[in-house]
Amino acid sequence: MKQISFTLNGKPVSLKVKGEESLLTIIRIYLEQTGTKYGCGIGECGACTVIMDNEAVRSCMILAEDIEGKEIISIEGLSSEGKLHVLQEVFISHDALQCGFCTSGMIMNAYGLLLQSLNPSREEIIEAMESNLCRCGAYNRIVDAIETTSNEIPKKVKL
Amino acid sequence: MRTAINKEELYSRRRFLKNLGGGVVVVFCLGEMSFSSLFAQNHPSLKDLDFNAYLRVKEDGRVDCFTGKIEMGQGIVTSLPQVVAEELEVSIYDIDMIMGDTELCPYDRGTWGSLTTRFIDPVLRAAAAEAREVLLDLAAEHFRLNKTDLQVKQGVISVKNDSFKKISYAELTKGKKVVRSLANKPEIKKAKDFKLIGKPIRSLDAEAKVTGRAKYSGDILLPGMVHATVVRPKVFGSKKIKVDASKLSDFDGVQLVEKGNLVAVVHSDPEVSKQAAKSVQVTWDAPVAKTNQESIFQYLESTINKNKIFETEGDLELGKQDSTIYKEATYHDGYKAHASIETHVATCYFEGDKVTIWASTQSPFGTRSSVARALQMPAEKVHVKQIFLGGGFGGKSNSQQSVEAATISKLCGKPVQLVWSRKEEFMYDNFRTAAVVKVAGGVDSKGELKVWDFDIYCAGTRGTELFYTIPNKRIRFFNQGGVHSFGTGAWRAPGNNTTTFARESHIDVVAHAAGINPLTFRLNNLKSKEMIETLKLAAKTFGFNKEKTSGYGYGIALGQDAGTLVAMIAEVFVDKETGEVQPIRVVCAQDMGQVVNPHGATLQTEGGITMGIGYALYEEIEFDGGKINTTNFNRYEITRFSKTPKIECVFIDKMDAKPQGGGEPAIICVGASIANAVYDACGARVNRMPITPERILAAIS
Ligand code: FES
Ligand code: FES
Numbered sequence: 001m002k003q004i005s006f007t008l009n010g011k012p013v014s015l016k017v018k019g020e021e022s023l024l025t026i027i028r029i030y031l032e033q034t035g036t037k038y039g040c041g042i043g044e045c046g047a048c049t050v051i052m053d054n055e056a057v058r059s060c061m062i063l064a065e066d067i068e069g070k071e072i073i074s075i076e077g078l079s080s081e082g083k084l085h086v087l088q089e090v091f092i093s094h095d096a097l098q099c100g101f102c103t104s105g106m107i108m109n110a111y112g113l114l115l116q117s118l119n120p121s122r123e124e125i126i127e128a129m130e131s132n133l134c135r136c137g138a139y140n141r142i143v144d145a146i147e148t149t150s151n152e153i154p155k156k157v158k159l
Numbered sequence: 160m161r162t163a164i165n166k167e168e169l170y171s172r173r174r175f176l177k178n179l180g181g182g183v184v185v186v187f188c189l190g191e192m193s194f195s196s197l198f199a200q201n202h203p204s205l206k207d208l209d210f211n212a213y214l215r216v217k218e219d220g221r222v223d224c225f226t227g228k229i230e231m232g233q234g235i236v237t238s239l240p241q242v243v244a245e246e247l248e249v250s251i252y253d254i255d256m257i258m259g260d261t262e263l264c265p266y267d268r269g270t271w272g273s274l275t276t277r278f279i280d281p282v283l284r285a286a287a288a289e290a291r292e293v294l295l296d297l298a299a300e301h302f303r304l305n306k307t308d309l310q311v312k313q314g315v316i317s318v319k320n321d322s323f324k325k326i327s328y329a330e331l332t333k334g335k336k337v338v339r340s341l342a343n344k345p346e347i348k349k350a351k352d353f354k355l356i357g358k359p360i361r362s363l364d365a366e367a368k369v370t371g372r373a374k375y376s377g378d379i380l381l382p383g384m385v386h387a388t389v390v391r392p393k394v395f396g397s398k399k400i401k402v403d404a405s406k407l408s409d410f411d412g413v414q415l416v417e418k419g420n421l422v423a424v425v426h427s428d429p430e431v432s433k434q435a436a437k438s439v440q441v442t443w444d445a446p447v448a449k450t451n452q453e454s455i456f457q458y459l460e461s462t463i464n465k466n467k468i469f470e471t472e473g474d475l476e477l478g479k480q481d482s483t484i485y486k487e488a489t490y491h492d493g494y495k496a497h498a499s500i501e502t503h504v505a506t507c508y509f510e511g512d513k514v515t516i517w518a519s520t521q522s523p524f525g526t527r528s529s530v531a532r533a534l535q536m537p538a539e540k541v542h543v544k545q546i547f548l549g550g551g552f553g554g555k556s557n558s559q560q561s562v563e564a565a566t567i568s569k570l571c572g573k574p575v576q577l578v579w580s581r582k583e584e585f586m587y588d589n590f591r592t593a594a595v596v597k598v599a600g601g602v603d604s605k606g607e608l609k610v611w612d613f614d615i616y617c618a619g620t621r622g623t624e625l626f627y628t629i630p631n632k633r634i635r636f637f638n639q640g641g642v643h644s645f646g647t648g649a650w651r652a653p654g655n656n657t658t659t660f661a662r663e664s665h666i667d668v669v670a671h672a673a674g675i676n677p678l679t680f681r682l683n684n685l686k687s688k689e690m691i692e693t694l695k696l697a698a699k700t701f702g703f704n705k706e707k708t709s710g711y712g713y714g715i716a717l718g719q720d721a722g723t724l725v726a727m728i729a730e731v732f733v734d735k736e737t738g739e740v741q742p743i744r745v746v747c748a749q750d751m752g753q754v755v756n757p758h759g760a761t762l763q764t765e766g767g768i769t770m771g772i773g774y775a776l777y778e779e780i781e782f783d784g785g786k787i788n789t790t791n792f793n794r795y796e797i798t799r800f801s802k803t804p805k806i807e808c809v810f811i812d813k814m815d816a817k818p819q820g821g822g823e824p825a826i827i828c829v830g831a832s833i834a835n836a837v838y839d840a841c842g843a844r845v846n847r848m849p850i851t852p853e854r855i856l857a858a859i860s
Binding site for chain 1: 231232233234361362364365366367368369370371372373374375377378380386428429430497498499500501502547548549550551552578580581758762765766767768769770791792793797798799800801803805806
C-alpha cells in the first residue's frame with residue numbers, strides 16, 4: 001500500500017492505495033462522488049469521463065498510481081457556489097439527455113473540449129465527442145447544446 | 160396466480176392507507192369499485208385494479224402523485240405531472256412524482272409496451288379532476304357557498320365576483336386527513352380548455368441529471384456495504400460441478416458465497432472483490448453449442464415447425480395467379496443487445512427478515528415477486544424503492560441481478576451492491592431474438608397488391624396486421640421454446656423492428672419490380688385513411704420528389720406500434736467503393752392521437768430513430784452456442800455522434816383523441832427505411848440486418 005495525494009474538485013485528497021485501482025473506483029466508491037458512471041470499464045463508452053490536469057480522461061482507464069499530484073474535476077465540481085456551469089445550463093435548455101446515465105461523461109468530455117478550444121465548429125464537436133456513447137440517442141441535442149456555448153462562455157463563465 | 164396478484168395489490172393498498180400522512184388524498188378507482196371495497200377480501204376484476212391511482216394534496220399545497228411506473232429516460236416524470244397539473248389546476252413544478260416504490264405506489268406490472276401514456280394518463284387525469292372537485296367541495300364548505308360560485312387557478316380557490324375571498328390548497332388541507340373517492344366522476348377537460356396538455360415541457364429531472372445528483376441503483380452506498388462479484392461461467396446455461404476457492408486466502412476480508420449455481424465473492428472494496436473472484440476456480444458443465452450467428456437462421460427455419468395463423472383471407476393460389484409480378488424473399492435479423500449504458504445493478508440490505516432493494520428494473524413489483532420467490536419470503540418483506548434507471552428498452556424487465564444481490568446479502572449478512580460488468584450484461588441480457596421472415600408478394604398489371612404470404616420465425620406478430628389492401632393473404636407465426644442458446648426478450652417494440660423491416664423492404668421490392676415509385680405504390684395500396692395521411696405528411700415534410708445526387712438514396716417505411724402509426728423517410732449516402740453508409744436525414748411522421756407533451760414525444764422519437772440506426776447498420780451479437788463473443792462496446796457498435804442523421808419529427812394534430820404510445824413506435828421503421836434508401840442509393844438489396852458494408856458490397860456484385 002502506498003499513500004497518494006491529489007485534488008478532487010479543488011479539495012486535497014490523500015489515500016492509501018495498492019496502485020492498480022481505477023480512478024473511477026476512487027471517485028465513485030472511495031470518495032463517494034457518484035455522479036461519474038461506469039458503463040464499460042474499458043474506455044469505450046465515456047460514461048466515466050472526468051478532467052485530469054485540464055484534459056478529459058476515461059477514469060476507468062487511469063490507475064491510482066498515476067494520479068499523484070493531479071488535479072481532477074468530476075461532474076460534482078463543475079458548478080460553483082450552487083450556480084450551474086454554462087454546459088449544464090445548455091444541456092438542460094436543449095434537453096440533451098434522456099435517462100441521464102451518459103450525461104455527466106458527456107458534459108465532462110465537452111468541458112475537456114472547451115478547455116482546448118473555445119469556439120469549436122460542429123465538426124470539431126462531433127469529432128471530440130465521437131467516443132462517448134448515448135444509447136438513448138440524445139446526440140444531436142448534445143451537439144446543439146455544446147455549439148451554443150461557444151457564444152455564451154466568454155461572457156458568462158470563466159472556464 | 161390471480162389470487163396471488165390480488166393479495167399483492169391488497170397489500171400495497173393497505174400499506175398505502177396506513178402510511179398516509181395528512182392532507183387530502185384522492186383514491187381513484189376505475190369502474191364500479193367503491194372505496195370501501197379496497198378493504199374487501201374479494202376484489203372485482205383484475206383489470207379494474209391495475210389502473211388505480213393515488214394523489215395526495217399535502218398540507219404545504221404540494222401534490223404527491225403515486226404511480227408504480229418507473230422513469231428510465233422516457234420522460235413520464237415530466238408528462239405525468241403535466242396531465243395532473245392540467246386537471247388539478249396547479250403548477251407543474253408543485254408536483255412530486257413517487258414512482259415504482261412497492262410500499263407507496265399502486266401495483267403495476269411493469270413499465271414497458273408504451274403503455275404509460277395510453278393507460279396511466281387517463282387515470283391520473285381523472286384522479287386529478289376528482290381531487291380538484293374534492294378540494295372545491297371543501298372550499299364550498301369553508302365559504303358556506305355553492306361550488307358553482309367558486310373558481311380555481313394555480314392552486315387557489317376564490318369566490319367568483321369577490322376575488323378577495325380566496326383560499327389556497329395548502330390552507331384547505333392544513334391539519335386535515337381526508338381520504339375521498341367520488342361516486343360521480345367529474346368531467347375531464349376538453350382539448351380547447353387545455354393550458355398544459357399539448358404544450359412542450361422540458362424534462363423536469365434534467366437538473367438532477369446534469370449535476371450528477373440523480374441517484375441510480377449503483378449510487379446508493381450503504382454503511383457496512385460489500386461489493387459482490389459473481390463468478391460466471393464462459394457459457395450461458397452452464398451447471399456448476401465444483402468450486403476451488405483455495406486461493407481466496409490471499410485476500411484479506413473476502414467472503415465466499417455459494418447457493419446452487421451462484422458463486423460470488425464479497426468485499427468492502429470492489430477492486431478487491433473483483434480480483435478475488437478471479438482467483439476462484441469453478442468447473443462448469445457447459446451445454447454443447449448448436450448454433451452461431453451465421454448458422455442460426457437455417458437452424459431456426461429447419462427446427463421450428465409449429466406455427467399459428469395470425470391473419471388469413473382469400474386464397475393464396477388465386478392471388479398468385481392474379482399477379483403479373485410475384486416476388487419471394489427471406490429476411491434475416493440477428494440477435495441484438497439492449498446495451499443501456501447503465502448495466503443491471505442492485506443494492507440491498509436486510510433488516511431482520513425484511514429486505515430493501517434499489518434496482519435498475521422496469522418492474523419493481525415483478526422484482527418484489529422474484530426476490531420473494533427466490534428467497535422464500537413473503538412479498539411484503541421485500542421493499543423495492545424508487546430510483547432512476549440508466550435506460551431500459553425492455554432489457555430491464557427481468558431482475559436477475561436483484562435476486563442475486565438479495566441472495567448474496569442474506570448469505571453474507573451484509574448490505575450488498577452488485578453491479579454487472581459490461582461482459583455480464585452481454586451474457587445475461589435477454590437479447591432481441593434472431594429471426595427469419597419469409598415473404599412472398601404479388602402485384603397485378605394495375606399495380607395492385609393481390610397476394611401476401613408472410614411467415615415469421617420468432618419475432619412475434621406485434622404490429623403485423625396488414626394496413627395494405629390485399630385480397631389474398633396469410634400471416635403465420637412460427638415459434639418454439641428452447642431454440643435459443645441464451646435468454647431472449649422484449650426489445651423496444653418487440654419483434655416489430657424485424658417484421659417491419661421485412662414487410663416494408665418487400666413492399667419496395669414488389670413496387671420496383673412493377674416499375675412504380677414506392678411512394679405512389681404505397682399510397683395506391685394503403686387501406687387505412689390515417690396511414691395515408693401520415694405518409695403524406697412525411698412525404699411533404701421530407702420533399703420526397705426532390706432530385707438527388709449520385710450516391711444518395713431515399714427510403715420509405717410504414718409501421719404501427721402501440722396504437723401509433725408511423726411513416727418514415729430516410730436519406731442515406733452510400734460509398735459504392737467501401738459499402739459505408741452515412742445516414743443523412745430521417746423524417747418521421749406519426750399519428751399518436753393526442754400528443755400530451757410534443758417536446759417529450761419528439762425526444763422519444765429522436766431517441767428511437769438514433770437507436771434504430773444502430774440495429775439497422777451495426778448491431779449483431781456474435782456467439783458460439785451459449786458463449787457470447789460480443790463482450791463489450793469494442794465489439795458491439797451502436798450509433799455514434801457522427802452517424803446520427805438530421806431528424807425531423809412531425810405529428811398529426813388530434814388533440815381530442817386518446818393518447819397513444821410514444822416511446823417505441825418510431826424505431827420500428829428505421830431498419831426498412833434505411834434498407835430501402837440503401838437500395839435507392841446504390842442498387843444493393845440487403846435482406847439481412849445489420850446492413851453492413853460487406854453485405855452491401857456482396858449485394859452490389
Ligand atoms: S466506463 Fe470508462 S469508458 Fe466506459
Ligand atoms: S441519456 Fe441515456 S444513455 Fe445518454
